[in-house]
Amino acid sequence: RVFEPFLFWSDTLGLAAFTVDGAMLGIASSHGDNLFFDTTLAFLTGVGGGLLRDLLCAQKPDIFTKHVYALASIIGGLAASLVIDLAGAKNTGMVTGFLLVILIRFLARHFRWNLPRISPSESDSSASS
Template identity: 35%
Template sequence: MTLFDTLDILGTIAFAISGALSAMNRKFDLFGIFIIAFVTAIGGGTLRDILIGATPVSWMQNTVNMYLIGGVTMLSIIFRNKLDYLKKSLFLFDTIGLGIFTIIGVETGIQTDLAPIVSIALGAMTGCFGGVIRDILCNEVPVIFRKEIYATASIAGGICFMILHTLNTPINIIYIITTLLIISIRLIVVKYQVTLPMFSVKN
């Protein structure tokens, strides 16, 4: 099993937990929790595969992920109060998923011979879409439009990935540095309440 596969599994676990926590916060029933966990975990990869035409999409060809999501969701339900005790757990798992899925998307773009700027966009979509669809279904403001610099962290990571890739950095080093960069940016931004400028029109 390569580092790439390991990261894919970690990202899936992280997003499944974040989906399950989000659904439990909204008091969804047993089944709703599984659906939200599933959609959050596979959403980004599904959008990525559809956009590049890699069909049947990956979760259809690799059933391990489905069992993984099912198991993780069940554990999340059982240990829900322990997870909650870790206060920021939803935020943390969501951020880990964002970091990992972003680099998977960028790597997929490179392997599909897409231009660098397109690979970065594909990485951002892969990283962000699971959380966006989770929030739309849970009827919350999509995470990319909150003030937490979500997509920005993802794109900064994608740019870092492309630069290291151009410098012929070993791929596993790229994976680790980029993922940690994305997670760090988001943690720092939220801790120090950094915000991007807004530009509204005069009325």
């Protein structure tokens, strides 16, 4: 419990940094004009480190329990890619994506945001209807 804020901020900064790094990698590749590719690469790079960490610690990965975790990475990667592609401002795009991931993660933690969950009983009843 004592280290929880430190772990949260370390994880958030790592997610933001690797999300932006993935977006930059996608833009620098020959697929730089493909927004879907850039955002997907940003997402995979961003959540990959946390996923590996959780698997090595034998924990359920955050990406499967904290849905805003993945969403923050997707939005940050998309924002970075859009700013760089549309405005051509590389540094501004990097900072925008980085800060957006941090902001979303902070707000999600502060306000206890989660994406809607479907319980198994709800999905079973809707599938049989």
